[in-house]
Amino acid sequence: MSEHAIVRTTDVTKSFDLGKHTLEVLxxxxxxxxxxxxxxxxxPSGSGKSTLFNMIGGLDKPTSGKVFIDEVDIAQLDAYELAWLRCRKIGYIFQTFNLIPVMTALENVTLPMTFGGTGNDEAVDRGMELLRLVGLDDRYNHKPSELSGGQQQRVAVARALANTPSIVLADEPTGNLDLNTGEEIITLLKKMSDELEVTIISATHDFKMLNVSDEVIWIRDGLIDKIEQRDELDISVGTIG
Ligand SMILES: Nc1ncnc2c1ncn2[C@@H]1O[C@H](COP(=O)(O)OP(=O)(O)O)[C@@H](O)[C@H]1O
Ligand SMILES: [Mg+2]
Structure with missing residues (x-):
């Protein structure tokens, strides 16, 4: 069980056609x-992290190569199956929070459950439970504009967990937050990873993230530079300071 590959990519490339020339990103x-x-x-910025994130999350298709989620080649899924995967199996967290402005914190968290077919009462109960988990149950009725950046990202974490996904994908989750608030979000994600059976994959250039990672995949120029495990990391974290 512990060695089960939840995500696997094989020789994934991605190019963008820019008219005059082609940009090879992955x-x-x-x-x-x-x-x-x-x-x-x-x-670093521009190395292809978000592009890879979009491939793993089934939000975009590779130019060549394959992405497997739970050993299923996602290119083989039809539109309905892919939508199901994106709704039920993966939770997404973005740099800019991407909450729906006219909805309350609770409504933002329950929305994916509604899409997933959960009944209203159950969605509200679970929504409140998730807001409690991220420390925001007292703000359930607040709109995003009435919350700080860190609080909005907490709501986004709760929303990502709405349908008990096996994977949470976070793209620069601390990118729009100050140092302390960023650390709070990292600690929260670590807690989720420890307490829930969820795999967290975070694209980031925030070195604070190194402290909580079990593994770091270093990307440079669209290629894997190196992959380091927790025990190897302690050494490089020390040198970064
Ligand atoms: N849809 C797109 N069309 C053209 N170029 C893109 C597109 N998406 C990303 N790129 C380019 O791909 C490169 C890598 O981008 P990205 O994956 O966003 O990097 P990162 O997330 O590591 O900062 C950049 O040069 C970016 O401009
Ligand atoms: Mg990016």
Missing amino acids: KGISLTIVKGRYISIMG
Whole structure:
């Protein structure tokens, strides 16, 4: 069970056709992510992290290569199956929170459950439970504009967990937050990874993320530079300071 590959990519490339020329963003990414771990995809801005994130999350298609979720080649899924996967199996967290402005915190969290077919009473109960988990149950009736950035991202974490996904994908979850608030979100994600049976995959260039990661996949220029496990990391974290 512990060695189960929840995500696997084989030689994934992605190019964008820019008219005059083609931009090769991912140049052959092969990786295996084991269930239940906290993975950081680390690399400088422009290295292809978000592009890879979109491939793993089934939000975009590779130019070549394959993405397997739970050993299913997602290119083989029809539109309905892919929508089901994106709704039920994966939770998404974005740099800019992406909450729906006219909805309350609770409504934002229950929305994916409604899409997933959960009844209203059950969705509200679970929504409140998730808001409690992220420490925001007292703000359930607040709209995003009435919440701080850190609080909005907590709501987004709760929303990502709405349909008990096996994977949470976070793209620069601390990118719009100050140092302390960013640390709070990292601690929260770590707690989710420890307490719930969820695999966290976070694309980031925030070195604070190194402290909580079980594994770091370093990306440079569309290629994997190196993959480091927790015990190897302690050394490089020390040198970053
Ligand atoms: N839809 C797109 N069309 C054209 N170029 C893109 C597109 N998406 C990303 N890129 C380019 O791909 C490169 C990698 O982008 P991205 O994956 O967003 O990097 P990162 O998330 O690591 O900062 C950048 O040069 C970016 O401009
Ligand atoms: Mg990015």
